[in-house]
Structure formats: structure tokens, C-alpha cells
Amino acid sequence: MSIDGLLLDIDGVLIQDGAAIPGAPDALRAIGERGLPFRLVTNGSQKSRATLARQLTALGFGIEAAAILTPATAAARYLRDRGTTAYLATREDTRADFRETGVAVDDQRPDYVVLGDLGEDLSYAELNRVLRFLLGGAELIALGRTRIWRAPDGPALDVGPIAALFEEATGVTAAVFGKPDPAVFREGARALGLDRALVAMVGDDAEVDVAAGRKAGLGAGLLVRTGKYRPGDESRHTPRPDVIYASFPAFAEALLKGEMSAEKPQPQDD
Numbered sequence: 001m002s003i004d005g006l007l008l009d010i011d012g013v014l015i016q017d018g019a020a021i022p023g024a025p026d027a028l029r030a031i032g033e034r035g036l037p038f039r040l041v042t043n044g045s046q047k048s049r050a051t052l053a054r055q056l057t058a059l060g061f062g063i064e065a066a067a068i069l070t071p072a073t074a075a076a077r078y079l080r081d082r083g084t085t086a087y088l089a090t091r092e093d094t095r096a097d098f099r100e101t102g103v104a105v106d107d108q109r110p111d112y113v114v115l116g117d118l119g120e121d122l123s124y125a126e127l128n129r130v131l132r133f134l135l136g137g138a139e140l141i142a143l144g145r146t147r148i149w150r151a152p153d154g155p156a157l158d159v160g161p162i163a164a165l166f167e168e169a170t171g172v173t174a175a176v177f178g179k180p181d182p183a184v185f186r187e188g189a190r191a192l193g194l195d196r197a198l199v200a201m202v203g204d205d206a207e208v209d210v211a212a213g214r215k216a217g218l219g220a221g222l223l224v225r226t227g228k229y230r231p232g233d234e235s236r237h238t239p240r241p242d243v244i245y246a247s248f249p250a251f252a253e254a255l256l257k258g259e260m261s262a263e264k265p266q267p268q269d270d
Helices: 024-033 049-058 071-082 092-101 124-135 159-170 182-192 206-215 248-257
Strands: 005-008 038-041 085-089 112-115 139-143 148-151 154-157 175-177 199-203 220-224 243-245
Touching: 005 182, 024 038, 024 248, 038 182, 049 092, 071 092, 071 112, 071 139, 071 175, 071 182, 085 092, 085 124, 112 124, 112 159, 124 159, 139 159, 182 199, 182 206, 199 206, 206 220, 220 248, 243 248
Parallel strands: 005 038, 005 199, 085 112, 112 139, 139 175, 199 220, 220 243
Antiparallel strands: 148 154
8 A cells, every 4th residue: 555645634533522632743743754745634614724723733733724624715715716605604713714715705695605513503593594595596515514523522413414404405405515525635635746546534434534535536545443433334334444543643653664554444345
């Protein structure tokens, strides 16, 4: 297995319950010192890219905002390039990525509704506001399609189920920015300056990180048994993980030692 670059999930891979996974900052530093390029690819949509970078740096990772790929930044570029307006059904901090990109925000008759993870800010009134925009002709953008994520107090709904609610209610199909859309993996490979076949995705979600990355043409999909991972996840989606590791530090150790075959999953069914 030849790996020249990495795409790394954040929640469940580098951090968990608001803290760095033990050994993860040192592991990422060692990978950087070896000269292996990487980008962080997250479906998180509660925070701006700048906030994520500050929080990761405070946890010992020393990450620049430019090294983080988020659904919000991709959606903001899409809207800006088309000169369209948007209603931002997102957390306030996330809206900074749209303002900085120059997106025209409209809370009366928007061309698009951007749906992010509103968390505790999601209310019935907000659901109906979005519903009425969509019934009035606005198009829907979902910042990722993840079903659940591991919040500090336990599993929590992500954007996917809420986007599905609006699709069912209105007949509108959401345009998805972020995993599992293939475009995010292609963008990650371009950011690394590498052919997709030379890039590996490391994640804790066998479907949205690993299988989706492989379907998008990445050279390897590597699963870690932290974060939202549950026993048996590796057998529930295809393509299955190329390799499974106990954690990101365990992966990094194997990578740096040239022992990438550790903890292989069961052979794939024909």
C-alpha cells in the first residue's frame, strides 16, 4: 500500500469529547516531521474553520485554518461563484465562513437555504422557516450528510436526518457539501497536490469516511476504533476498510514503521 498523503477526520480520530485523543497530537506532529502532507476533512458545521484551528491548536495540534476542509467553506465558494443569495440555517460562528467569502445573505427570499448542525439552536420555528423558504422555491444545501456524531454528552443528531426531513416534506433534493460526497475527497487530493490513488482517508465512520473515500477513488480507507466506531462497523459498508487500527496514534506508529498491514479486516465478499 503506497500512501503519499492523508485526509484525516477530526472528531473521533484526533479529538473525542472535546479533548485530544491520547497521543494524537504527538502522532500528527511525527507524521508532519516525516514530510507526509495531510489535510483535515470534517463534516463539523457548528464552528468556523478559524475557530476549529484555534481549538485544535489549544489541544496541542498546531493546525493552520488553511489545512482544514469544511462543508461550510466549500458551500460558501459555490454560492459566491454563482452570485446567489442564501439563508444560513447554521450556528452563528459558522456564518463567519460565509461572510468572509462574500456570500450575500438573505432572510426574506433566498435562492438557497444552507443547513448546518444547529445543535440546541434548532427549534420548531426554525424548521418551519426553512420549510417555507423551500416551498417558496429556494434550493437546499446540506453541510454534510452524516447521521450522528459523538457529542461530549453522547451520540447526537447531525445534519443528515434533518436534511432528509426537508427532502421528505418538500420533494427537494439537497445538494451535499462534505462527506460522503465524492467532491470533498477530490478537493482534498487536489489540496495535497496528489493523485487520489496515492491518498488515504483515516476516519472513525466506516460509511461516511472510509467507504465513501474509497468510492471516490482514494487509494486506501483506514478505520480507527475510536469516536463513533462500534464493533462490526467494518462489515456493514462496502468497500470495507483496507486496514483497521485501535486509534490514530496506532495508525501513525504503523505508518512510520512501514507496517501498514496491521489489524487487517476480514476478506471482502465477492
